[in-house]
Amino acid sequence: MKARRVDFIDRIWGFFTSLRLVIILLLVLSLLSVVGTVIEQNKPLQEYYRFFRPETVELFLKLGLLDMYHSWWFTSCLALLALNVIACTMERYPSIMKGLKTANVVLDEKLEAGLKDPAKIKYHLPAETVEKRVTELVKKIFPAGPIVTETQDARHFFYEKGRYTRLSFLLTHLSILIIFIGAIGGSIFGFKGYVNINEGSTISTIQTRKGENKALNFGVRCNSFNADYYETGAPKDYRSDLSVIRDGKEVLRQTIRVNDPLSYEGITFYQSSFGALPDNVTLEIRGKNDASHGTVVAPVGKQVDIPGSGIRIEVADYREHFHFPDGSEAGTAIGVNIFRPGAEPEGVWIYEAYPEKNNHWGYSFKVKGVKLQKYTGLQVNKDPGVWLVWTGCIMLVVGIMLAFFTSHKKLWIRIGKDRKGRVELTAGGMANKNKYAFSSEVARLFDSFREVS
Known part of the structure; x- marks a missing residue:
């Protein structure tokens, strides 16, 4: 039972630290960002009604596509990506901290065996002269002074540069979390x-x-x-x-x-x-038997009487490009609330281009003019x-600049004597990134060591 529980936890941990999860989340977020670019976000609703059918706007509202960056599903993707970042950081944290610790400063046989292409150079010079000239050459690459260690048969010099560039991984992941925290x-x-x-x-x-x-x-x-x-x-x-x-x-x-x-x-x-919104709308109103009830000037948002009827109307909305339920273009439409005695207010649409469709409760409405005001x-x-x-x-x-363009470089030098009593220099280096460039740099340094005389 305990083994099953451990296996389940390992699977969950593996899911949150997997590269596949990162790729999927980035692809999903990229696709959603494209949708958020095509469908302009946080526009006034009337702007969407100008370009889309009403049922399309309602669908966008239900799906959260008009404010998608604040929708629950977009926030969930960000939260999942944040958990992935935290899990990956925790996964790599021990190895990063291990790399920050001071390495073995003595170039012994075990360390030498692990270095790529170490150099061995023999000199017919005093050890002090070799040490002085070699350390001066190394300063061009490693400005900081070395850690010097003396053993029974040699002196060891350890140089290090860019140790804290290993933290670029943590810095990059921390920056992503800070961006998420700021956004949330x-x-x-x-x-x-x-x-x-x-x-x-x-x-x-x-x-x-x-x-x-x-x-x-x-x-x-x-x-x-x-x-x-x-x-x-x-x-x-x-x-x-x-x-x-x-x-x-x-x-x-x-x-x-x-x-x-x-x-x-x-x-x-x-x-x-x-755009332009109506300041007031002029309506010609007729009743039963085509009897005229006169012309009414209705300011937007204010109730006015229909003469001789006991009914009041209020202009509440304006659509420059309205669509009928079948999707066909209706042109300009005026949203009007009608207040009848003893009844609940009811809203209707009055079409400027289709007066024959403007018959409601025994009255016909015809748009005679719309006074627009720029906004x-x-x-x-x-x-x-x-x-x-x-x-x-x-x-x-x-963090990205540090990760791509810097590396943790190390160089070991041992100056001792061979079996014939000659001064012998052994040197080697390593880097955690950009290894090819560093090996070329070290090779040129070793060539300069060979020219020491």
């Missing part, structure tokens, strides 16, 4: 949302992706919005002139563009979109973990 911390303690601001208007609350209204400690005013277009009609550049209002005074003013946001008190406002769409982001993410990224770059 930003997700928990920060927020992402959006807001549309009409020209000349000021807002002090935003709506988060969770549908919550988040109050700010200040106001943001859109002084003006401008856009430039290519000849094809595609937007070339769009920008918003924003002011931060605190206690009734302007404390900051900045023109923002895409990738040139405004930041204040840890909250960043990105230029995300633009700027801002993505709002507060991420207290961003500095942890940046710190982790810097550590990651440093």
Whole structure:
């Protein structure tokens, strides 16, 4: 029973330390990142309704594809990758610590047998002269002084460089964990949302992706919005002139563009979109027998009376590109709430291009005009973990540079005498990485030893 339990634990440990798990997770995260690039994230919902059918938007919402980087399944992939990083670090930790310990500083026969292509050179010079000239040559590669050990028949010199480059593995893995902690911390303690601001208007609350209204400690005013277009009609550049209002005074003013946001008190406002929303809608209303009930100007978000009917209406929504249930294009549609005496409010869509479809409860509606007002769409982001993410990224770059371009190098030199009483030098070296380059470097050093005279 105990053996089975140990075997099960070994399998779990092997799963979390396997290279296969790393590859699968990186491929999945890469694929998800591509999806997150194709489907723009954290846009106002009306922006998605402009390009996708309503049922498609609802599916995206259920799957979390409109805010996938905060979805449970994306976070689970990150958590699994973090566990993999921790397990791999623990797996390699003993060998890394062993490599950091001071090696055998005496070049004995056992160590010599384990070195690749050690050099043996004999001199007709005093040992002191050989030692002085050889150590001067070694300083060009190993600036730090050697550890000198005297034995009964020789003097031993141990040189070492780059011992702590072995920690690059730990530094790289730690940086990944710090990035994850920063990202998760930003997700928990920060927020992402959006807001549309009409020209000349000021807002002090935003709506988060969770549908919550988040109050700010200040106001943001859109002084003006401008856009430039290519000849094809595609937007070339769009920008918003924003002011931060605190206690009734302007404390900051900045023109923002895409990738040139405004930041204040840890909250960043990105230029995300633009468009026009109705200020009011003019509707011609007819009742039974085509009797006219006149023309009503309905401001957005305010209830107005239908003359002579006892019914009130409210313009609640506006879609520039609406689709019928069968997927066909409906054009501009106005979302209207109808309030009848003694009944619950009901919402209907009124189509500008299809007045014959606008018959509801004995009344027909015809859109006579829509007064639009330009707005700027801002993505709002507060991420207290961003500095942890940046710190982790810097550590990651440093760790990768250390891992690829540095190594732990060791060199042993023994100066003694052979059986004929001549001075004999034995030398050899090793490195944990870039071994071919180091062996070439050591070979050139040994050639310089042979020229000592």
